[in-house]
Amino acid sequence: VGLSFNEGQLSQLLSRKPIVYGGTISYSLYMTHEVVHKVASEGIKRLPVGGAVTDAALIVATLVGTIAVASVTYHTVEAPGNRTLRKWLSPQT
Secondary structure, eight states, X not given: OTTXXXXXXXXXXXXXXXXXXHHHTHHHHHHHHHHHHHHHXXXXXXXXXXXXXXXXXXXXXHHHHHHHHHHHHIIIIIHHHXXXXXXXXXXXX
C-alpha cells in the first residue's frame, strides 16, 4: 500500500535514478550478463594471481562489464527497436 501512494522509505529508495535506470535496462542486463561473465572469466583466468583475488576481480569485472554492455545495447538496439515497433504498430490517422 505504501508503494502505491509513493510514500515511505522503500518507495523513496526505489524512486532513485540509478534504481529506475536499472529497471529500464533490466532486459538488456538479462540478455547480456552471461556473455559478459564468460568473457570476463576467460580474461581473468590469464591473470598471474589466483584464489580470492581472482574471484573478486571476476565479480567486479562481470558487474561493471554487464552494466556497461547492457547500457550500450539498450540505447543502440532496444530503445530504437521499441520506437520503430511503436511507430509501425500505432494506428494510422
